[in-house]
Amino acid sequence: MAGTLSFAPDDRCNAFITTCDAAPYGDGKLSGVAVAVKDNISTCGIQTTCGSRILAGYVPPYDAHVVSLLRGEGAAIVGKTNMDEFGMGTTTETSGYGPTLNPVDQTRVPGGSSGGSAAAVAAGLVPMALGTDTGGSIRCPAAFCGIVGLKPTYGRVSRYGLVAYANSLEQIGPMARSVGEVSRLMEVISSYDSRDSTSFDRPYTHQPSADIESLRIGLPQEYFGEGVDPRVAETVRSAIGRLEDLGAETVPCAIPSMAYALAAYYVICTSEASSNLARFDGVRYGPPAPTQKQWHEAFQEVRGEHFGKEVRRRIMLGTFALSAGYYGKYYGKAQVARRNVRQDFERVLGEVDVIAGPTMPTVAFRLGEKSDPLSMYLSDILTVPANLAGVPAISVPCGTVDGLPVGLQLIGRHFAEEQIIDAAYAYE
Numbered sequence: 001m002a003g004t005l006s007f008a009p010d011d012r013c014n015a016f017i018t019t020c021d022a023a024p025y026g027d028g029k030l031s032g033v034a035v036a037v038k039d040n041i042s043t044c045g046i047q048t049t050c051g052s053r054i055l056a057g058y059v060p061p062y063d064a065h066v067v068s069l070l071r072g073e074g075a076a077i078v079g080k081t082n083m084d085e086f087g088m089g090t091t092t093e094t095s096g097y098g099p100t101l102n103p104v105d106q107t108r109v110p111g112g113s114s115g116g117s118a119a120a121v122a123a124g125l126v127p128m129a130l131g132t133d134t135g136g137s138i139r140c141p142a143a144f145c146g147i148v149g150l151k152p153t154y155g156r157v158s159r160y161g162l163v164a165y166a167n168s169l170e171q172i173g174p175m176a177r178s179v180g181e182v183s184r185l186m187e188v189i190s191s192y193d194s195r196d197s198t199s200f201d202r203p204y205t206h207q208p209s210a211d212i213e214s215l216r217i218g219l220p221q222e223y224f225g226e227g228v229d230p231r232v233a234e235t236v237r238s239a240i241g242r243l244e245d246l247g248a249e250t251v252p253c254a255i256p257s258m259a260y261a262l263a264a265y266y267v268i269c270t271s272e273a274s275s276n277l278a279r280f281d282g283v284r285y286g287p288p289a290p291t292q293k294q295w296h297e298a299f300q301e302v303r304g305e306h307f308g309k310e311v312r313r314r315i316m317l318g319t320f321a322l323s324a325g326y327y328g329k330y331y332g333k334a335q336v337a338r339r340n341v342r343q344d345f346e347r348v349l350g351e352v353d354v355i356a357g358p359t360m361p362t363v364a365f366r367l368g369e370k371s372d373p374l375s376m377y378l379s380d381i382l383t384v385p386a387n388l389a390g391v392p393a394i395s396v397p398c399g400t401v402d403g404l405p406v407g408l409q410l411i412g413r414h415f416a417e418e419q420i421i422d423a424a425y426a427y428e
């Protein structure tokens with residue numbers, strides 16, 4: 001039954017940048033279900049800012065493929081969620097619209113960059129939301145806010161209409177309070193799309209099952225070692241113990257290329273970002289550039305005034321890494337490291353069905369705690385490898401440390417979302 005849904009949330013955590021008070025919905029698998037959409041996913045007629053001041057007031061004239069699929073199944077798009085500017089961050093504090101607070105503890109960050117989507121779900125404002133994950137941005141906030149989040153296999157969900165940050169790494173994915181709901185949303189958003197040249201025709205249709213008898217789980221030593229809070233590691237180990245009780249078998253394994261994964265990720269993502277963000281110049285996108293100035297001065301003014309500090313830093317880093325003379329030294333080497341990560345994952349996932357470990361090395365940070373960018377980058381160490389390898393990964397809540405949620409991460413083979421979803425479902 002079609003209609004409209006009125007939406008006036010008590011948004012004390014600043015989860016939304018834009019809300020739609022009368023959101024239309026139709027018939028279908030998600031008829032009348034309120035869905036929040038991260039603000040870097042284009043929504044026809046609804047402001048889409050990517051968490052950046054440079055896009056304030058920008059209203060896309062078309063829907064992203066995933067948004068058309070949601071609308072086609074009757075969902076009500078009730079709002080656009082807060083995020084780190086263009087997805088660059090792990091806390092949602094780099095947003096141009098103020099930070100989002102973690103609903104579990106409002107002195108803490110919700111994680112990022114899809115912090116608004118996670119907070120909206122965790123606070124009970126919506127049952128499900130879309131996030132995007134370039135280097136952990138679905139799984140990190142899911143872990144910090146105590147909800148479920150899935151980064152699909154690269155190519156399983158169309159990126160058409162997603163404002164690109166680092167297109168070789170990112171995927172749109174579902175976030176919800178239960179594995180069943182994540183699976184249901186994944187069924188709706190995964191379909192072949194000729195408008196995304198990396199789209200595969202491998203739609204996900206699956207009924208989660210808790211039967212994990214003889215599932216082989218690999219435990220990489222790197223996921224439990226240095227830099228991981230021992231209490232987080234312990235909580236995750238006991239969650240894995242429960243999977244063993246349910247019939248799974250665990251095997252120790254190693255991913256030696258993890259040593260280079262973070263450095264490779266930050267070279268690749270900043271390089272891609274420096275090229276993708278060139279279009280925000282006040283001519284193609286962004287507030288009009290002053291016409292009485294030389295073009296380079298006009299671009300400089302628009303970009304200097306409207307991009308935040310983290311975005312400017314990454315554009316500079318990426319431009320440097322790609323510049324003539326340095327290309328081979330940085331970008332070329334990062335691509336080699338990326339290939340090694342992918343090969344390591346393929347090797348290990350040839351021996352086991354899923355890899356398990358913590359999603360994040362710690363619980364949610366205090367607001368302002370990660371003011372040093374390097375220490376923020378370091379916290380992505382356990383999430384970025386799945387993006388480099390293109391494999392699917394899910395975060396499911398598995399307990400608390402000091403009352404703050406901990407996420408269990410399960411990583412699977414390419415296009416084997418079904419297996420990690422079943423393992424997460426059995427745990428839940």
Ligand code: GLN
Nearest residue numbers: 087088089134135136137
């Ligand atoms: N922390 C990662 C970064 O800043 C998260 C990126 C993402 O997944 N959007 O690049």
